[in-house]
Amino acid sequence: MEKFKLLTELVSFRDIKNAIFGSLLVLCGLILAFLTLWANRTGNLRLASIFAFLSLIFVVVIIVFVLPPLVRNAAAETSRLDFPFEFTIGGAFLIGILIVVTFAALNTGNNLLFLILSVLTSAFLVSFFMGNACLKKLDVKMRFPDVAFAGKATPITVTLYNRKRFFPCISILAEVRGVDRKRSLLADELSKIFKIEWIDKFIKPPVIRYKLSYFVHIPRTSSVQIGINHVFENRGRFIIKDFELSTTFPLGFIQHRRRLSAEEVEITIFPKIVPLQIASLGLSSEAGKLEKLQRGSGSDLLMLRDYQPQDDLRYVDWKATAKTRRLMVRDYASEDRKSVQIFFDNRIVVSAQQKTQYIRHRIIEEQRQRRFSPISLRFEEAVSKLASLLYYLDHDQIETRLLLLDYASEFSIGRAHLYSLLRRLALIEPRLIEPDESLEYSDEWIIELKSDVGHNLFITFIEEQALPREVRLNTKIIKF
Template structure:
């Protein structure tokens, strides 16, 4: 255990709150003991003073100790499979119920008992009505093949109500999953804490995304909604289960029911932004040379006899008149456009705003990516835009990243494969003065194919011997 780095897990505010809470709790316990001692000895004056001071400490506990514990308990409860939870309105209602109940019992007032019965009946009816709404509901969700970060994604959500007598109201459909199997900061925790404790604390948090809301689902019928959902950032999202919830009818409780789902991995592609003018002006046509083989180019290769299924537009009527039978033109194929994109993931660490380990873990638990550098994300988007641009021009494109060398390919399938790789790519942070070698650079330098080379990097490239035709794009 590294005690020097252990301070990264605790902020000054945490230590202050812990010390204050400990003092308040111990003070309250001490005053309670003093009150009991004064009663045993018949010292009513001391007992009254200590009892009043105890109430002050109870108030301090309610202000400084209970709220942080309640927030932490709420976070833990959201990760657990609890059938219901109190809403803010339900907590207020429960407080009123206790106050009215105590007043009615203390005073014996029949009117207060009547009010108490109405409040209790509303709580009970609201609880069972909300629980009934989620019974016998089945949910299905359909996601598109391609999902891009920051863009509206159409998602179809269907709910079938199998109840024969009762409809369902105010149903919220959510999907729950993980963005990774374990926390991105496991290595940092492993250096500070024992391994068993680091593994327990580094479980990846469950991320929930609200997809649709159903006002009314009739009995024994199905309702399908199409909603546009925006995934804020690129990456991987593994669906674990579905969750249906409702606050019907009075909003005192939030009932929820989790339904098993087939584990499915969604890949959110990076944003595809506009390509820079420098990339648009690359003279790819200079590499389109006529080849000595048949194809769909513009240069005439030979003449031959007409065969069934030949394109009638290729019939040469002058040659047909001379040969007295149908003749067609054959054209030479053209060399394909080839583009190689190398994405250098090296990133100076000082470009990322420094955060403590505790802050990064809290950000991850809240569903945010603390270490996501806007500069690196813009570079990933630019690499995706370049790849998409050249794939749309029917060029053969190859994407090389550290740790993986792809092959040349064309078409939408190849583009999707390249975008999948860019969706999960991570930066390689470099400390000040550190020089990290570039992986797979030999594949880029020793490329025997005559392709246009694009090198995307944020590091110093002055000491690299790149091919002369390489265009360097800095981010």
Template sequence: MLPRTRRAWLHAIISLLLVLGGISMASVTALARHYDRLELARVAAIASLIFVALIVIFVLPPLFRSARVEIATLDLPFSISAGGWLFIAILIVVAFAAGNTGNNLLFLIFSVFVSALFIAWAAGRIALRDLQVQARFPDHIFAGESAPVLVAVNNAKQIWPSISILVEARIIVSSERAKVEKRTLAHFTYIPARARVEQRVEQNFAKRGRLIVTGFDLSTRFPFGFFRLRRRLRTREVEIIVYPKPEPLGDELHLLPIAVGQTQAMRRGAGHDLYSLRDYQPHDNLRHIDWKATARARRLIVREFTAEEERRVHIVFDIASCAEECHPLRFERAVGLAASLIAHFIEERMEVRLTLGEESGGYGSGPDHLYACLRRLAVVELPTGGRRSLEAIAFDEEYAILLTFAPHGTIPARIWRQSHVIHV
């Protein structure tokens, strides 16, 4: 049995015993008074008060917290503020006093209070009616960085404006078992009738991953702040990918593109070294004609050149080596390091290839390839299976950088010869 479950059972048993003890002492007090056992009744009454105090201290707070959680999960279309609860308490006191005394002034005050509640409810519902929301997120969002989001609200009402409207996005976090959370986007103080109002806000996403916007929640505390009324708007689902943020590399990794990964391609290209001589063809550039060879052969001969040196690096992220005991923070640090390596080598104008476990991509360079690799890293998840052997990793002929969770001394010699190993 887990410790948390054991504590829950222990708390439930203690709460039950306290409630049974209080009921028993109250019953003993009633029976003692019925049979004129005043001393026993006094002792039982004191004991029952002690049980009541213990129940108030140990039983009621957890029940209150559980009730708040249950109410929050219901996602009711309204909630009562602290000022609203105070107003309702005063309303109940005034109603009780008016009923007991029959004072007309108290009845008048009670009717004014009830009218204020009705006006607050009606004005809030009118403010939320006929509103449409649009949100435009940037194409590329990095974790931990501010992203500009354009939020627009269109008020389709013909006469009434909308005042104090809070816009929240309902977002499904796919990496947390479809957990739904609300994110505050913008607060609009005043939206005129038949008008569209926009706000540019900065949003910060702390974690990488795939987020799905399923709709928006509009809420207002207008006019008195007694209630927060809500209205849910459903829209088509919008996927947001939050990239891991690349960080600057250390000095030892900064020298890698100079020391390794550079090979001269023995193929035709647009370089400067001579590759071969051949007969002229109609699509050839006239500047490549070798006139000396043409004079000797008495036909047009052109020069072919080798391609410029290729600078390629293959980044292998060995996610399968992360066993069940691998801490999530360690895994996130490895994802960030892989993103930093990709961004660094692409900035050095190298061709980069990313392999995630058994999923391998192709070589590429430039911003588009960078964002494609970061997108793959953004959705990679901590493996649930056991650690796998490194022998299954396939390396090509190019230089590779291996990010692995495997312990030191377990890397095969073949991999040491073909790659630069980084233990995370």
């Protein structure tokens, strides 16, 4: 019963309806085709023409409603296959012309048509063999920076090596292919119903393709290096699988492809950093600062004292000097940095129906590589603002600590610490809970909530009234 419930969460009534509708259309079209053939053989031409007209209507309906999703799915599946070439639109047009000219030449015996046919065939063969030779003996290398942020241009260096001794390479497009996870979301859900070995054989994560650079000309036995700025749209990971080189050289009729194996490298894309007003999150712009009663370079006056020879003349208080008739100097209080402790509760309270809908939306988002569901957009906004807050606090040299439900960092400062926190946020996903589920927190969280080590920020998606008393009393709550 539990497996059936999980299956109904993955397959909606709309999916079943569309499958039945498409199957009935195809079945009715086949039945009408057989009826047309039967009426034709029995000599009932009027009935045959009626059936033929109805068959034509069904063909049009199938082309409009059934064929497009099948083509999209087929394109997604064939992108995994290593086809060495495909015809461009111009190439498909050329094939059509070749077929027409061939039939015309054979039927008429016209020498001019045979001459045209030979020219077209020669152009097709030249395009095929030259394009295929252009992609041989090529190597590609790509160099990424250590850090990549979503929504920000990432500098990438692409180098293409031509090992051919006699011929250059012309018009080469270099792409990198990979995935954003080892196992697809659909496979994760289906593994709760079926054996994981079966699932992994038939369901793979969608292939992500990024165009790197276009190389116009690579001389023989040499290399060309191009630097580009690539923008990753979403946070997360990108696992490089291979490179793909393609060309339509020389005539643009055939697009040749060649895939080159690559060392599997995982790139983590940090969340998008957005302009952030600290006050918009309920913090003072001076968050993390505390004046200490000792000399320093703060902004508050500590005391007035007599001038000493080593003192800076910029700190002389001329008004006090005029009153006392002695050189008086201002001393300012120093600033002591306090720490900011951020608690991030990634749980979102949803109904059972919303949870089911979100699972379906996430599977579609994975295929389209674009987030559109309300829960995803809401969660991405929170992660982006949290990452931006950590980024700006680090820029202001304020110690930070991040606590997740399953992770707690140490108080620290600096780029290494910041990047370790952003790496966690790059891979975090929302945890959906139903209204009747418990909102308990670990003992470590409760202890840290009560500690007075600095500013406590609590970022959550849950209504404030539903949070435990310790959270409401000891933290500044920011709800998304």
